[in-house]
Structures are given as C-alpha cells and as structure tokens.
C-alpha cells in the first residue's frame with residue numbers, strides 16, 4: 358500500500374465523501390498535474406482504505422489487510438495520516454493512483470453488496486457482482502473480483518494439503534479463506550499456489566451423489582472422466598502448458614464452483630470431460646459430441662467455438678483409429694450448441710463460466726463395445742493426446758477447427774444435483 362492511512366473518520370462521513378468523489382475517480386487526466394491533484398487522490402485513497410478497513414474489521418473479512426489490525430470490531434485508531442506528496446507528479450503517478458482508487462472502489466462495492474452495507478453507494482447496483490448462475494450477492498463464494506484477490510499477493514487458487522483444488526477468496530489471519538467444492542467457505546493454513554494457469558480441465562461428476570452413468574462393464578463415468586483428466590493434465594504438463602483441474606479425486610463438486618474456480622484462476626479455457634449415455638443409434642464413425650457456448654456467453658462464443666472445433670477434429674480422428682468398435686452416434690453429432698427453448702445454453706458447464714468453455718462427450722459409455730474400449734490404457738492415452746493437441750493448437754495457433762453446426766439442439770436437461778458433501782481439505 359502506498360500510504361500510511363488515516364483511520365479516524367466515521368463510516369458515514371466516508372460514505373458521503375466517497376459518493377461525492379467517485380465520479381471523478383474514474384478519469385485519468387491527460388497532463389499538467391499539480392501536487393494538489395495528487396493530494397486529492399491521496400485523500401480519496403486514504404478515505405477508501407479507511408472505509409475498507411472499517412468493513413474488514415466489522416465483518417472479519419481480509420483482516421490481515423488492515424495494517425494496524427482490528428480491535429473490538431473496529432480498525433485500531435491513531436495511526437498516521439497520509440504523507441504529504443513532494444515534487445511534481447507525473448502522468449504515471451496520477452494514473453497509478455487512479456487505478457488504485459478504481460480497484461478500492463470495486464472492492465468496497467463487493468463488501469457493500471456482500472454484507473448489505475451502504476448498498477445505495479454502489480453505482481449500478483449489487484446485481485453486477487452476482488456471478489453467472491449463482492445466487493444473489495451475500496450468498497458467499499467468490500464475490501471478490503479476481504484482480505482484487507491477486508493484488509493482496511494471494512494466489513487465485515490452491516492445491517490444499519489433502520490435494521483438493523480450491524479458489525482463494527481472501528486471507529483469514531495467516532490462513533487462506535477458500536471456496537470448498539460444495540461452495541462453502543473454509544480456511545486452510547497452507548497449500549500449493551495455482552498461478553498463471555492457462556487451461557482448466559474439468560472431470561465431470563464425482564462423489565456419491567453424482568456418479569454419472571455406469572457402463573455395462575461396470576466402468577462408472579465419474580471414474581473414467583477422472584482417469585482421462587489426469588492423463589490430459591500429464592500431456593499438457595509435458596508440453597509446458599500450465600493447467601489445473603476442478604476435481605482431483607472422487608468427491609462432489611458443484612457446477613457453479615467448477616465454473617467459479619476456472620473464472621477465478623483467470624484461465625483462457627475450460628474443458629469439461631464426459632462420456633455419454635444412453636445409446637440411441639449406431640454409426641460408422643465415433644459419435645463424439647462437443648458442446649460450445651452460444652448467445653448466453655457472447656464474449657466467449659467465438660473462442661469456445663474454435664476450441665470446440667479443434668477438440669472435435671482431434672478426438673474423432675484419434676478414436677477413428679481404433680478398429681472393430683461398433684460406435685453409437687446421433688445424426689447431428691458434431692460441434693453443437695445445445696439450447697433450452699428460450700435460447701440460453703442448456704448445460705451449466707457451458708452457461709455458467711465467463712471464460713471460453715466447452716464440454717466434450719467423447720463417446721457412449723452405455724454402449725458395450727465403446728465401454729470396453731474406454732477401459733483400456735490405449736484409449737486413455739489416445740484421448741488425452743488428442744485433447745492436449747487441440748488445447749495446444751487453441752492456445753498457440755490461429756488454426757480454425759471443425760465448424761459449429763448451424764442448427765442448435767434444443768433440449769431441457771434435468772437439474773444437476775445440488776447434494777454435495779465437502780471433503781477434508783487438510
């Protein structure tokens with residue numbers, strides 16, 4: 358932090374001061390600054406920081422960021438006032454302060470919405486802080502903007518001592534405050550930081566309440582997806598592509614947590630791995646299906662479509678090399694948008710993430726011939742290499758993939774289970 362900060366002002370006075378000055382805080386002047394310009398910004402920064410500390414102490418959130426600590430639910434009073442700026446400010450110095458002010462204001466708004474405090478001061482209202490698909494602000498998980506989290510020097514994600522991957526929501530004393538697979542907050546004392554992750558692999562299903570279908574040979578989808586995801590992660594690591602996974606073992610992870618984990622890490626893509634059921638029809642070629650984002654994620658749509666097309670091409674080519682398999686295949690198999698009747702993406706793993714996301718159904722686990730193939734090491738190796746080939750091409754080239762079918766599939770899936778039992782993190 359730039360300054361020693363004033364902590365004396367009351368929350369009400371600060372809220373009024375911030376309301377009056379927030380409009381000017383967003384604009385970066387173009388030149389001719391005076392030390393008075395800097396002083397105005399430094400006062401605003403100090404006021405915002407003081408307000409942040411007030412929220413932090415009152416609600417026990419990110420208290421490690423309160424430089425003087427909290428006492429009885431309030432910031433410790435009596436610390437210094439902002440230093441007097443000397444010399445002529447440069448554009449860079451003013452711009453740096455403006456960025457800090459904007460970030461502080463964003464974090465203040467997160468606190469306001471989460472705790473229902475001073476919400477009238479939130480320009481644009483609290484709705485903007487609701488993550489896609491999650492409940493209203495105040496419901497907990499991951500309302501902090503990713504850049505606010507990173508600014509504290511915190512990693513965006515962790516592998517906990519028990520090997521569970523979690524998003525980091527803040528600090529709790531010396532511990533990390535994290536979002537559990539079931540969407541609760543917990544603290545962990547230590548963990549391996551996840552930084553600079555480019556792609557998130559999501560093994561579909563998991564745990565006792567969401568197994569996915571069981572093949573005629575006893576192979577269960579959640580286990581097959583996990584085995585394949587580990588092979589994909591190995592392939593990506595061998596190519597120097599930083600990746601993380603939403604699930605490292607056989608436990609439940611809510612769809613919204615999977616999506617928030619990938620968004621929090623700031624990854625460039627999310628690939629969800631699945632194996633399909635039931636069988637409707639047979640075909641001469643693999644019936645792989647890749648679902649991509651549609652109108653509900655305009656910003657990610659083109660990237661999702663290209664990634665999906667690359668995955669479809671690589672995966673169907675790799676599977677076609679296995680001989681003697683009696684494939685299941687729907688007539689419109691390919692790169693697909695699957696929409697509910699009102700036009701939104703049907704699947705949560707496509708609809709919820711803000712980053713480009715795709716969902717791959719490699720083949721039909723319900724088909725005895727395919728299930729036998731999926732149980733082999735040769736399949737896992739080939740499918741993992743094909744998946745990594747596509748991800749590598751997506752990240753490092755402009756190669757287009759197979760075109761998305763123009764005709765969407767219209768389908769209303771059943772509700773995903775919300776039953777979830779959290780596992781030990783440490």
Ligand SMILES: [Zn+2]
Nearest residue numbers: 561569631632
């Ligand atoms: Zn599945």
